[in-house]
Amino acid sequence: MPARLGYGLRRCNLQKRRGFQNARLISVDSRNRLSNFWTPTGGISPQDGEQDDSHALLVRGGFLRQAHSGVFHLLPLGLRVQERLSWLIDKHMATLGASKLSLSSITTEALWRQSGRYSANSELLRLSDRKDSGFLLSPTHEEEITSLVAGMVHSYKDLPLKLYQIGRKYRDERRPRQGLLRAKEFLMKDLYTFDYAHEHALQTYQSVRTAYNNFFDELKLPYLVADADSGNMGGKLSHEYHFVSPKGEDNVWSCSSCDYVANEELVEKRTHDTGRLPTSQELHFTGISVDRTTKIHIHVPYPARLVNVPCSDGTKLNVYVPRPDILPPSLLSSDSTHIEKFVNLHAVKKAAIDIDTGIEKTTLQSFLPKTTKTIHIYDRLVPYPKYPDSEIPLNHLDITRIYPGDPCPRCESGELKVQKAIEVAHTFHLGTRYSEPLKALVAGPDGMAKQPMQMGCHGIGVSRLIGAIASLLADDKGLNWPRVIAPFECIVVTTPQVPEEDGVEVYDILREGAQGYEIVDTVIDDRPIKSLAWKLRDADLIGYPVIVVLGRAWKERRRVEVQCRRHGVKTEMELEGLKEGVLKLLDLL
Amino acid sequence: MPARLGYGLRRCNLQKRRGFQNARLISVDSRNRLSNFWTPTGGISPQDGEQDDSHALLVRGGFLRQAHSGVFHLLPLGLRVQERLSWLIDKHMATLGASKLSLSSITTEALWRQSGRYSANSELLRLSDRKDSGFLLSPTHEEEITSLVAGMVHSYKDLPLKLYQIGRKYRDERRPRQGLLRAKEFLMKDLYTFDYAHEHALQTYQSVRTAYNNFFDELKLPYLVADADSGNMGGKLSHEYHFVSPKGEDNVWSCSSCDYVANEELVEKRTHDTGRLPTSQELHFTGISVDRTTKIHIHVPYPARLVNVPCSDGTKLNVYVPRPDILPPSLLSSDSTHIEKFVNLHAVKKAAIDIDTGIEKTTLQSFLPKTTKTIHIYDRLVPYPKYPDSEIPLNHLDITRIYPGDPCPRCESGELKVQKAIEVAHTFHLGTRYSEPLKALVAGPDGMAKQPMQMGCHGIGVSRLIGAIASLLADDKGLNWPRVIAPFECIVVTTPQVPEEDGVEVYDILREGAQGYEIVDTVIDDRPIKSLAWKLRDADLIGYPVIVVLGRAWKERRRVEVQCRRHGVKTEMELEGLKEGVLKLLDLL
Known part of the structure; x- marks a missing residue:
């Protein structure tokens, strides 16, 4: 869905009065009022399925836009967050x-060869220039x-x-x-x-x-x-x-x-646990080396948990018992496409066995007949067979994966x-x-x-x-930003019936800061062509930490409504103490 | 010459007292003092031949460094200027x-084809990626x-x-x-x-x-x-x-x-001047079209100036007289390598004649025999010959170059x-x-x-x-920056004998700013291992607009010397009124 361009957010121009520092990304019109702050948003709540898609919210909210696959333009709101x-x-x-x-973003092949990283990196983008200088874009x-x-x-x-x-x-x-x-x-x-x-x-x-x-x-x-x-x-x-x-x-x-x-690479096993594994509890997988010359057989136990079983003779025994919670019956076959679920491939690789982890099942089948060598890897819990079908079976390695619920390697009681x-x-x-x-x-x-x-x-x-x-804090109403990186900390939203000066008055109160006093980084939405409801949905979508509304309460008794979605706050406030109240809320965000 | 790394500039840490905004690029050591501000400078005056080479000064001053041909790293001082x-x-x-x-810096060939600019641009850098996506780096x-x-x-x-x-x-x-x-x-x-x-x-x-x-x-x-x-x-x-x-x-x-x-492309001639050109005053050049098929003969007058000559019969005549000031005798031959000195090639190109302006004399000679067509171009001041050796001579064009001293096209008296x-x-x-x-x-x-x-x-x-x-303001002592983009507006330089606190005291006076009062963006150089003379040369090289020196006058009567090289200022000042004095100087820069 294409995001649309908003009509323009406005706020009072404080440039002449207080210097430039507060007006960096906000535009000023010739009548000394801010306008044309670009908010290309649909201004409506997230649609079905969009709740989980914070990227779509960033696009709809006018933070960014995809230029090409994997390449993005940052729009003014997005750039403000980034800055x-x-x-x-x-x-x-x-x-x-x-x-x-x-x-510089530009580097050279020669320099990367000198460090030894050139050949290993398949994700380098190369530049082709008129002199074939071997320029790269630095990752x-x-x-x-x-x-x-x-x-x-x-x-x-x-x-x-x-x-x-x-x-x-x-x-x-x-x-x-x-x-x-x-x-x-x-x-x-x-x-x-x-x-x-x-x-x-x-x-x-x-x-x-x-x-x-x-x-x-x-x-x-x-x-x-x-x-x-x-x-x-x-x-x-x-x-x-x-x-x-x-x-x-x-x-x-x-x-x-x-x-x-x-x-995943570094998680450790509790090493001092030992026990006996029922011999039947074995899985084996077939893989292939990256250079396609070697067939690799891997033997691991079923996922199992070590338990202390009291025996009939009064002694106790450490025994590994299967964990059907880890191994669904549908995965019981030793299908190599599931190898990563059962084998710690990092450990296999650390043993200098160059197994191809990215190969697909059908490709594997077509390459296996051409292999010239076979090696076996046995997990330390799996006993050697009597007559291994390879001449040089590898030593037992610890290649069982760690499963949720396994004991913590650092403390006694944790899982x-x-x-x-x-x-x-x-x-x-x-x-x-x-x-x-x-x-x-x-x-x-x-x-x-x-x-x-x-x-x-x-x-x-x-x-x-x-x-x-964005993904962490998004909810069914839109985005939500931590105060410290929000595009603005607060937005003042007015109904179309409220005079322009009223919005500016509230804005000025929030921005007013003597030396040593904090100010609230605020923007006004007094666009006349949009309803209050539309503007509130828009503010929720963009995710300003605090929203100050000049609505019915303002017209009746000059009070504003202060909203903070993240903390479920919706409260009426007098102008007196408004800034302090908003700052108090912001402290939580 | 490799620039060297300085020992570290220091200034008092104001972070805790006044908020972060003043400490962006300056580092703080654990003793609450700034250190390690990176100034990789030679700290000595420009060497012979370097005066005109502001780029060498930028390198020596620690603003930037060439990474590869035409590719630069901005060092901290340079980044500060840029910011x-x-x-x-x-x-x-x-x-x-x-x-x-x-x-995004990345764009695509497809988009540039759509605008019609792809083929015309020979300076586009192309990216080669795994999918051959036609990515470019945007110019x-x-x-x-x-x-x-x-x-x-x-x-x-x-x-x-x-x-x-x-x-x-x-x-x-x-x-x-x-x-x-x-x-x-x-x-x-x-x-x-x-x-x-x-x-x-x-x-x-x-x-x-x-x-x-x-x-x-x-x-x-x-x-x-x-x-x-x-x-x-x-x-x-x-x-x-x-x-x-x-x-x-x-x-x-x-x-x-x-x-x-x-x-150069748009400069106009005064069009209402007409006069007679002595027929002998003609130069002709031979060129070739970009596609190498056409020989191009260009006929232009010698550089001449229109003068009003009183004749013997009492009348006056407008006559073009040669200008030897423009045409040195050594260039009198119609050598095509000098064509640009006499012919307005922009005007030739505007007449849709695709003359190759970049070709060298020897290359030209080797291509001329292969051309199949010949065209002639006559400047409007050069009369047609009776029997032009081409079937379709081109109309007279205004292709004479404009020379210094020619009359202004807008006013009567200007040259x-x-x-x-x-x-x-x-x-x-x-x-x-x-x-x-x-x-x-x-x-x-x-x-x-x-x-x-x-x-x-x-x-x-x-x-x-x-x-x-940098090039505009550099002199024989080093760089010189306009106040508004200087890396720092002012540097406080101390002799090694002055106690650290004294430098900080002066620094604090310059940085002290109540709301509404301007502060001076200052740095301290109290590096103990360098002499005052070395540090002053270093400050001159870097080009701080104002230098405040704690030297002999400080030790004797607690007065600082304020220097401003651009205005030839070197004056003693009391601490009282120092900030105002420095600000007054800065207003001129």
Whole structure:
């Protein structure tokens, strides 16, 4: 459905009186009133099926619009949210002592070859220019920043150094989806840290985590911080920041009792549990290696839970009992398309077995006859067969998946649960992963040979965060924004019968701020051609944290109605104390 | 020469006391003092030959750094200048009632084919992605914005609409040069206007010109506004904003007496002058058509000036007399490599003769034997020969170039002069050039068929403006910034012997601002490891508008020295009245 262009929101022009700073994105007409603030919204409540589709709400609300598959234009409301989010990030980066710069979006194949990341990345977008210069669009800037700093920093005295930017990044996404959550062009905050000694780098890492926690706390939304694998970014220390959401593509595991949180790759088993598995409880799957030469047989137990069974002789026995809650009868066959449900493929891969996890069943069947080798992998709970049909059976590995309800690896009483989550930020300790190949070396205090710097890289997905927050807070009436990134904190809505000056009077009260007093970032909707009901639905759709209505109560007794959907507030207020009342509500949001 | 990293500028942390707004790009250390503000400068005066090379000064001063040919990273100081410039643009766009958005950098071949610009543009950077989607990097956004607005605006009631963005653009520049002046990746402000009727569009055009003039006035630098040809952008009404500079690649013509200014394409001749040209005074050149099929002979007079010669019979005669000041003897041969010095090739091209202006002499010679046709072009001052050696000689055209000293076409007494200039902004009335092919139609008030919108597009080269201003104000000591875009308005520099608190005290006085009182945007350089002389040279190189020194006068009688290089000011001041004194100086900058 095409979003429509609104007629124009207005508010009093305060530019001359109070300086420019409050009027950045709002337009002023020649009669000294704001007009033409672009709100291309349908102004009606979400339609069936749209409630869960926050991306459709962002489009309908006039925040953004898809330009091409996975590529978006930010409209004025969306840009306002993005600029407020950027401001919040700047604030927390400043507490870290990080300096802001702006790296080019263009990088080169040569530099990526030097770091060794060129061939591994299939999502690089290449530029074809007249000189065939091997230009790429950066999906991330480790190479460029390391090369830049290598040319400018030569002594430990110049460290620590913390540099960040907020800029567009590019990825040749195979299947762009869910709007801002997975796009080809996206906005990231990326911070790079440089230290001399390893222990300094770890201190820096901790200070970044503190800044990230403070940043997320200000959004006032629940988030998870998961231990994470640093993957092909190198290094060992890494954390992911997640919002729990059914739209998420990551699995985050957490304990019902302690604060253990880990992502799918890193979630651990409780290792000291041992028990006996009934031999019949076995599944086996067939896979193939990425190079198509090797057939891989995997033997795992049925999903089972360790229970302590009292025996007839008075002793107790640890026994694994099957869990039909995990294994629906329909999946009882060892169909390889379900392999990921039963086998921890991360563990298989860690054992240096290059199993192809993306292959489809029919393709697999056509390739199997051509394989020349066969290897077997047995989970540690599955006993070896007497005569394995391969000459070199692999050792027992721990490749059973973890299932919801499994015991927590950290505490005695907790059970693990898994939730779908959206990853919105990530911290990495990189070590010398980039400083070594790109020769970012510094002299130390001891006059010894130069050493590669200790680096960290720390991202926040800015556009993804906007999409994630929109999805987190959307309800059946529309979007809903945390105060700190809302396009406006408050909207003053008037019935068409209320004189223009009345709306402006209320607006002025909310915006009036002496030094040291907070003001409420407000916009007026006094469009005369729309009904009050239409304008309220529109305000709900856009998701202003607080709505101030000049309706019947205003005409009868000069009182406004203050609404806050997130807290179910709908209350009449006098003008006296209105600003304080609204600020009090905003403090909760 | 590689720029070096500074040790760190410090200033007092005001974050807790006065809110965050003043601390955006400056880092705070854990002892509540700012540190690690990244100033990778050599801290020494410009070297030989560097005075004219403002790009080298920007690199040495730590504003930017070349990443690849024509591709730059903005370092913290450079980003600060860019952000202040963007803020100034936002301010003037707000007075126009324009709303800010952010369009994707990615566009598509398909859309550019629809507007008819795809084949004409040889500077488009293409993306190669896995699906071969025909993605491009936008050099400008007419296609995208028109397509966006076409989908959202359907009635004249939604107009006028003014939308702008400040974003990166891309051009496959054949020879990137002069740093930010001609780069592959650059920052532009582009405003697009949409009106219903032609007369409204012209009003909009005038209001944009007013806003542009106000914007340039705030920079307090002399600029020229030239009538311009709108080229392949379509439409008729167009103006260019130029800074006069020897680094410029444009020629701007202006009158010594009236306010006539025009660019090379549009500069006019005084048409009512007629006179007789001595027949001997003829030059001819040989060229070739772009398709290599046609030899083109061009006949023009020697550069000449019309003079009024008193004759022996008492009458007066208008006669063209040669101008050896224009035509040095060494160029007397009709060597085609000098064709542009004598022939107005724009006029030749306007007569639909597709002459190849870029061909080299040797290449020309090798192609000439293969041509099948010959055409002759005679300037209107050159008489036809009796037997032209072509069957269809072309009519006389006005293809003589305009030379400095030629009479002004607008006033009686003025003479034209030409200056090298850098184009930094451009306004275009587009008409329906894009709205027609991209079907951006609106219904009118009369219920008649929908009509294409009347559009305008208006650019400011943000990164180019930074490069141009740097070049305009650089002197033998370094850069120099207009107050309104300086990275900081003022720097407090202390000798190593002055206690830290003293610098902070002066800093606090300059930053102290009650509501309504201006503050001075200040930074402190109290780096202990550098001498005062080093730090002053560094401050001169970076180009802070005002420098406040705590040196000998401070130690002896608690007075600071206030320096302003642009106005040759070096004066002692008491702390009492210091802020007012600095603000007074800043008002001039």
